[in-house]
Amino acid sequence: MRLHTHWHEVENPRPWLFRCVRNLALNHLRNNKRNTSLETSKQDSKEWESPLPAPEDTLGKLETIGTLQLLIAELPEPDRTLVSLKYLSGLRYEEIATQTNLTVSNVGYKLHHTLKSLATSLRHLGIEAAEG
DSSP, X not given: OHHHHTGGGOSSHHHHHHHHHHHHHHHHHHHTOOSSOHXXXXXXXXXXXXXXXXXXXXXXXXXXXXXXXXXXXXXXXXXXXXXXIIIISOOOHHHHHHHHTOOHHHHHHHHHHHHHHHHHHHHHTTOOOOOO
């Protein structure tokens, strides 16, 4: 509904939608905090140990992935193509160079600076270290 009401203001709807949904989810979590912490609950019931990761860890990872997807969607097309070929298609630098008509060293240079830019953007958003 928000996209429909702001359609005339939105240039790129997909990243806008991701950001809107992310912000709504964060607002919901912030406004509906639990009364007891999960750490207290774990200490009270030592006999029940879940092999699954803690929900807040999973939520943090999913939030980081969503944020990273937004940042990648906002990259210029050539940089987005390089990231896609390297990390989605799993190509080596030589194969990427052949497909993009760049030199192998230029592929490495551009990917390095694109990834560095993404890492800086994540740090500015408060995401220090991404695992995996």
